[in-house]
Amino acid sequence: MATEVFDKQKTIDLRKKYIGPSCKVFFNHDPIKIIRARGQYMYSEKDEQYLDCINNVAHVGHSHPEVVSAGTKQMELLNTNSRFLHDNLVHYAQRLQATLPEKLSVCYFVNSGSEANDLALRLAWQHTGHKDIITLDNAYHGHVSSLIDISPYKFHQLGQTEQSQHVHVAPSPDIYRGKFREDHPDPATAYADEVRDIIEKAHAKGHKIAAFIAESLQSCGGQVIPPVGYFQKVAHHVRNVGGVFIADEVQVGFGRVGSHFWAFQLQGDDFVPDIVTMGKPIGNGHPMSCVVTTREVAESFMSSGMEYFNTFGGNPVSCAIGMAVLDVIEKEDLQGNALRVGKYLMELLEKLKEKHPLIGDTRGCGLFVGVDLVKDRLKRTPATAEAQDVIYRLKDQKILLSADGPHRNVLKFKPPMCFSREDADLAVGKIDHILTGTHSRAKYSL
Amino acid sequence: MATEVFDKQKTIDLRKKYIGPSCKVFFNHDPIKIIRARGQYMYSEKDEQYLDCINNVAHVGHSHPEVVSAGTKQMELLNTNSRFLHDNLVHYAQRLQATLPEKLSVCYFVNSGSEANDLALRLAWQHTGHKDIITLDNAYHGHVSSLIDISPYKFHQLGQTEQSQHVHVAPSPDIYRGKFREDHPDPATAYADEVRDIIEKAHAKGHKIAAFIAESLQSCGGQVIPPVGYFQKVAHHVRNVGGVFIADEVQVGFGRVGSHFWAFQLQGDDFVPDIVTMGKPIGNGHPMSCVVTTREVAESFMSSGMEYFNTFGGNPVSCAIGMAVLDVIEKEDLQGNALRVGKYLMELLEKLKEKHPLIGDTRGCGLFVGVDLVKDRLKRTPATAEAQDVIYRLKDQKILLSADGPHRNVLKFKPPMCFSREDADLAVGKIDHILTGTHSRAKYSL
Structure with missing residues (x-):
C-alpha cells in the first residue's frame, strides 16, 4: 500500500x-x-x-485496472520508438481513426497536448505556406513557446503586452459574457463575422492566414460552448483565404460531451476540421497525445523534405494504454x-x-x-x-x-x-x- | 508472450x-x-x-524488470498531476539534483527532450530579457517549432533557407572535420573565439544574446566531442553579454560517457552550465524529461507572473520510473x-x-x-x-x-x-x- x-x-x-x-x-x-x-x-x-x-x-477513472494491466504487459515486452514496425502503433491509429470522420485519417503520435498543438501549427504553416494564426480570446493551447504566443489566457499574465504580429485574437464566442449574447438573433454568424473582419484587416497589411485554432469548447477560457454553426462559418472564411481549421480536443475529447465522441461534432455533421489535436484523457494519465489530419495536409508536410521523429511518440506502451482507454470507454x-x-x-x-x-x-x-x-x-x-x-x-x-x-x-x-x-x-x-x-x-x- | x-x-x-x-x-x-x-x-x-x-x-536495458515493476506499482496507486503534493516528485528531484553541481538546484519536469529544450529557451529569454540564441552547426535540439529554428540538422533539410534572424549558427567544435582540427595548437579557444565574433556581430546589429545552447557532445551532428575548455570559454563570452549557457544532455547524460554522470563534466570541474536539459534515457523509454537550472534563473522565470503547468510532467509514475532508472544505474x-x-x-x-x-x-x-x-x-x-x-x-x-x-x-x-x-x-x-x-x-x- x-x-x-x-x-x-x-x-x-x-x-x-x-x-x-x-x-x-x-x-x-x-x-x-x-x-x-x-x-x-x-x-x-x-x-x-x-x-x-x-x-x-x-x-x-483513476488507476483503472485494465489500463494499468495493458501498460504493464506492454512494458514487460517492449517499449521502443516508432522507427521499428509494431502492431500497436498501426492498430491504435486504426481504432482512433474509426472515431473520426473519414477525411481525418493520418495520425502523428506525440507526448502531450502542447506537442500536439505545436505540431498542428507546423502542419498548418507548411501546408498553407502562410504564417498567421487566429486564436480566441482567453484561449489556452499549451506551454511551449509557440503556444504561449497563441494563448491569451497565458500571455495576458505577462506584464508586457508583447504579442506576436502573426497572431490575431478573435472574440471568444461566449453568449453569456461575450460581445454577442443569448439575446442576439444569430450569434454564430456575428462571432464568425468577427473572424472574417480579422482576416480582412490582416490581408490589408499583407499578412496571410495559416490557421484558425480553437478548443471545440473553451475550457480554461471559462467553460464556453460556442453557438452551433459558428465553426462552419469560421471554417468557410478561413478556408476561403487558404487557411486551415484546427480543433483542439485536448481537454474535451473522448466522449466527455456525452452526445458525441468529439466535442467539435456538437457543431453538426457538416463540420469537419482539417486538423484535430488530442491530449489529456487519451492515456488516462500516461504522457501521450495525437494529431490527426487529412491526407492532403500530411502530404504537404512531407513535401518539405523534413522528417518528423518523436522519440517517445507512438511507442508500444503508449499505444497499448491508448487502446485500453478506448476499450474501457466502450465497455463501461x-x-x-x-x-x-x-x-x-x-x-x-x-x-x-x-x-x-x-x-x-x-x-x-x-x-x-x-x-x-x-x-x-x-x-x-x-x-x-x-x-x-x-x-x-x-x-x-x-x-x-x-x-x-x-x-x-x-x-x-x-x-x-x-x-x-x-x-x-x-x-x-x-x-x-x-x-x-x-x-x-x-x-x-x- | x-x-x-x-x-x-x-x-x-x-x-x-x-x-x-x-x-x-x-x-x-x-x-x-x-x-x-x-x-x-x-x-x-x-x-x-x-x-x-x-x-x-x-x-x-530494454524492459528492465525493476523499472517495469516501479512503474506498475505506482500506476496501480496513483497517476496525477503535480498540483497535488506527492513524495515521488520531491524525492526524485532531490536524487536527480544530487548528481549535479550544487548550483543547479531547481527542477521542472516535462515530457520530452523537446519540451525540455523549449522550456530552457523560455527560461533564458525571461531571465536575460534578450531574444537571440547561438546554436552549433549540425545541431539537433528537438521537433517543436522553436527548436527547429535552432537545429541546423533539421532546417538544412528544408528547401528554403528561411533562418530566424534571432538565431546564430557557430561552427561545430569538430576537431576532425571542422574549421580547426587536431593539428591546431588551441582549438578550444579558436572555436570559442568564433562564438565571441558572432556575439560582436549580433551586437553591432542591435541584437542581444539570450543563450548559447549545445549538446554536451553532438550526437546527430556526427558524434562530436568538443575540445576540453571550449565550454568554459564560450560561457565566459556569453555571460559577459548577459546570456546563459544551456547544456543539452538529452542524448548523452545519465552516465553514458563513463567517466562522469553528465557529459558536460568532461569539460572539467570549473564548468557549470546555467541550464541543463535531460531526456531520452531518463525513464528508459517512459515519456519524461527534466530541466534543471539555478535558483536565480528560476526566480526570474517566476517573476514574469506566468504560472508554469505541465499536465503530465512530474507525475508520480514518471518519478517512480525515473528513480528506478537511477537505482539500476547505481546497483548494476x-x-x-x-x-x-x-x-x-x-x-x-x-x-x-x-x-x-x-x-x-x-x-x-x-x-x-x-x-x-x-x-x-x-x-x-x-x-x-x-x-x-x-x-x-x-x-x-x-x-x-x-x-x-x-x-x-x-x-x-x-x-x-x-x-x-x-x-x-x-x-x-x-x-x-x-x-x-x-x-x-x-x-x-x-
Missing part, C-alpha cells in the same frame, strides 16, 4: 527547494497531499477520501454515462441557480459543465472572490472542484467519466449548503 | 494508411518488426535476435560498465582503423562512440554510401547500428548501458568482416 516517504511539511519544504517556483499547487493556503486514487476518488496521506470533480486526465459505456449524469448534474445546477442569485449561468455538455458566479445577475459582474471561497470550502468538505476563466469565477466540473448521480448529488448538495451560508461568513483572501 | 495482430506486410500497409508519411522507419528498404526486447537484445516477429547498438533510450554499476566496455570498444575500433582505410577517425567517451568513414583519409571525404552499406549489411547480420552526422557517414554506437565486451567483439567483428569485403560488392543505393 501507499506510504509516505516524508511528512507533509517536509514534502512542502522539499518542493520549495527543488521544484520551479512557477509550478503552483492547488489550494496554495493548504495544499493537499494525495497518495492513492481509484475511480473518481482520491485519498490523502491520512486516508481521507476526496470526490474528484476536476481530473479530466483520469478519464476512465462512459460516453453514455457522461450524457446521463451530465444531464442530471445540469438539472441539479439549474435548480440551484433558481435558489441562489450568485449563480449567473450554468452551461454544459455531458461532463463538461460550468457554473458562472456573478455578484449581479444583470451586470454579470464576475464573483471571483466568492468562487475561490466556494472552492476552498468545498475542499474542506472533501470535494475537489476548481474555478477558472479569465475572471476565475466559473466553477468547472470535468470529473473522471465514471462520475455518478450520487456524486453529483453530493457535490451540488455541498455547494447549495455553502451558498446558503456564504454571505454570513468571512471570505478567504486570494 | 508477444504475438502479432497483423502480418508484417499488413503492418506496413496500415502504417502507410494511418501514420504521417514524414515519420520514417529504420531500414526503409526492408524495415524490421520488433515484438519484444530484453537488455541489449531485440527480437523480431520470427524471434530473430538483434544486438542493439543504437537505442540510447533503453538506457538500463552501469556508468562503470560504460567506461570499461567503452574503452574496450574504442581499442577494438582503433585496431580496425589500422586495418581499414575506410575508417578515417574513431572517437568516443564511454558508450558514446563514432566511427567516421572516409573515401580518402587525407581529404577526409565522407563515405556516405559506404556507411549506409555497412549499416544494411550489419542489419542482415542481426546487428543494429546507425549512421549519422551531416554527411550520414559516421557510424554511431549508443547502446543500452548493459552492453558487454562480448557484444563489442561481435559488432566490431562483423564490421571487420564487412569492411574486408566491401570493395568487391555492390552497394545499396540510399
Whole structure:
C-alpha cells in the first residue's frame, strides 16, 4: 500500500527547494497531499477520501485496472520508438481513426497536448505556406513557446503586452459574457463575422492566414460552448483565404460531451476540421497525445523534405494504454454515462441557480459543465472572490472542484467519466449548503 | 508472450494508411518488426535476435524488470498531476539534483527532450530579457517549432533557407572535420573565439544574446566531442553579454560517457552550465524529461507572473520510473560498465582503423562512440554510401547500428548501458568482416 516517504511539511519544504517556483499547487493556503486514487476518488496521506470533480486526465477513472494491466504487459515486452514496425502503433491509429470522420485519417503520435498543438501549427504553416494564426480570446493551447504566443489566457499574465504580429485574437464566442449574447438573433454568424473582419484587416497589411485554432469548447477560457454553426462559418472564411481549421480536443475529447465522441461534432455533421489535436484523457494519465489530419495536409508536410521523429511518440506502451482507454470507454459505456449524469448534474445546477442569485449561468455538455458566479445577475459582474471561497470550502468538505476563466469565477466540473448521480448529488448538495451560508461568513483572501 | 495482430506486410500497409508519411522507419528498404526486447537484445516477429547498438533510450536495458515493476506499482496507486503534493516528485528531484553541481538546484519536469529544450529557451529569454540564441552547426535540439529554428540538422533539410534572424549558427567544435582540427595548437579557444565574433556581430546589429545552447557532445551532428575548455570559454563570452549557457544532455547524460554522470563534466570541474536539459534515457523509454537550472534563473522565470503547468510532467509514475532508472544505474554499476566496455570498444575500433582505410577517425567517451568513414583519409571525404552499406549489411547480420552526422557517414554506437565486451567483439567483428569485403560488392543505393 501507499506510504509516505516524508511528512507533509517536509514534502512542502522539499518542493520549495527543488521544484520551479512557477509550478503552483492547488489550494496554495493548504495544499493537499494525495497518495492513492481509484475511480473518481482520491485519498490523502491520512486516508481521507476526496470526490474528484476536476481530473479530466483520469478519464476512465483513476488507476483503472485494465489500463494499468495493458501498460504493464506492454512494458514487460517492449517499449521502443516508432522507427521499428509494431502492431500497436498501426492498430491504435486504426481504432482512433474509426472515431473520426473519414477525411481525418493520418495520425502523428506525440507526448502531450502542447506537442500536439505545436505540431498542428507546423502542419498548418507548411501546408498553407502562410504564417498567421487566429486564436480566441482567453484561449489556452499549451506551454511551449509557440503556444504561449497563441494563448491569451497565458500571455495576458505577462506584464508586457508583447504579442506576436502573426497572431490575431478573435472574440471568444461566449453568449453569456461575450460581445454577442443569448439575446442576439444569430450569434454564430456575428462571432464568425468577427473572424472574417480579422482576416480582412490582416490581408490589408499583407499578412496571410495559416490557421484558425480553437478548443471545440473553451475550457480554461471559462467553460464556453460556442453557438452551433459558428465553426462552419469560421471554417468557410478561413478556408476561403487558404487557411486551415484546427480543433483542439485536448481537454474535451473522448466522449466527455456525452452526445458525441468529439466535442467539435456538437457543431453538426457538416463540420469537419482539417486538423484535430488530442491530449489529456487519451492515456488516462500516461504522457501521450495525437494529431490527426487529412491526407492532403500530411502530404504537404512531407513535401518539405523534413522528417518528423518523436522519440517517445507512438511507442508500444503508449499505444497499448491508448487502446485500453478506448476499450474501457466502450465497455463501461462512459460516453453514455457522461450524457446521463451530465444531464442530471445540469438539472441539479439549474435548480440551484433558481435558489441562489450568485449563480449567473450554468452551461454544459455531458461532463463538461460550468457554473458562472456573478455578484449581479444583470451586470454579470464576475464573483471571483466568492468562487475561490466556494472552492476552498468545498475542499474542506472533501470535494475537489476548481474555478477558472479569465475572471476565475466559473466553477468547472470535468470529473473522471465514471462520475455518478450520487456524486453529483453530493457535490451540488455541498455547494447549495455553502451558498446558503456564504454571505454570513468571512471570505478567504486570494 | 508477444504475438502479432497483423502480418508484417499488413503492418506496413496500415502504417502507410494511418501514420504521417514524414515519420520514417529504420531500414526503409526492408524495415524490421520488433515484438519484444530484453537488455541489449531485440527480437523480431520470427524471434530473430538483434544486438542493439543504437537505442540510447533503453538506457538500463530494454524492459528492465525493476523499472517495469516501479512503474506498475505506482500506476496501480496513483497517476496525477503535480498540483497535488506527492513524495515521488520531491524525492526524485532531490536524487536527480544530487548528481549535479550544487548550483543547479531547481527542477521542472516535462515530457520530452523537446519540451525540455523549449522550456530552457523560455527560461533564458525571461531571465536575460534578450531574444537571440547561438546554436552549433549540425545541431539537433528537438521537433517543436522553436527548436527547429535552432537545429541546423533539421532546417538544412528544408528547401528554403528561411533562418530566424534571432538565431546564430557557430561552427561545430569538430576537431576532425571542422574549421580547426587536431593539428591546431588551441582549438578550444579558436572555436570559442568564433562564438565571441558572432556575439560582436549580433551586437553591432542591435541584437542581444539570450543563450548559447549545445549538446554536451553532438550526437546527430556526427558524434562530436568538443575540445576540453571550449565550454568554459564560450560561457565566459556569453555571460559577459548577459546570456546563459544551456547544456543539452538529452542524448548523452545519465552516465553514458563513463567517466562522469553528465557529459558536460568532461569539460572539467570549473564548468557549470546555467541550464541543463535531460531526456531520452531518463525513464528508459517512459515519456519524461527534466530541466534543471539555478535558483536565480528560476526566480526570474517566476517573476514574469506566468504560472508554469505541465499536465503530465512530474507525475508520480514518471518519478517512480525515473528513480528506478537511477537505482539500476547505481546497483548494476552501469556508468562503470560504460567506461570499461567503452574503452574496450574504442581499442577494438582503433585496431580496425589500422586495418581499414575506410575508417578515417574513431572517437568516443564511454558508450558514446563514432566511427567516421572516409573515401580518402587525407581529404577526409565522407563515405556516405559506404556507411549506409555497412549499416544494411550489419542489419542482415542481426546487428543494429546507425549512421549519422551531416554527411550520414559516421557510424554511431549508443547502446543500452548493459552492453558487454562480448557484444563489442561481435559488432566490431562483423564490421571487420564487412569492411574486408566491401570493395568487391555492390552497394545499396540510399
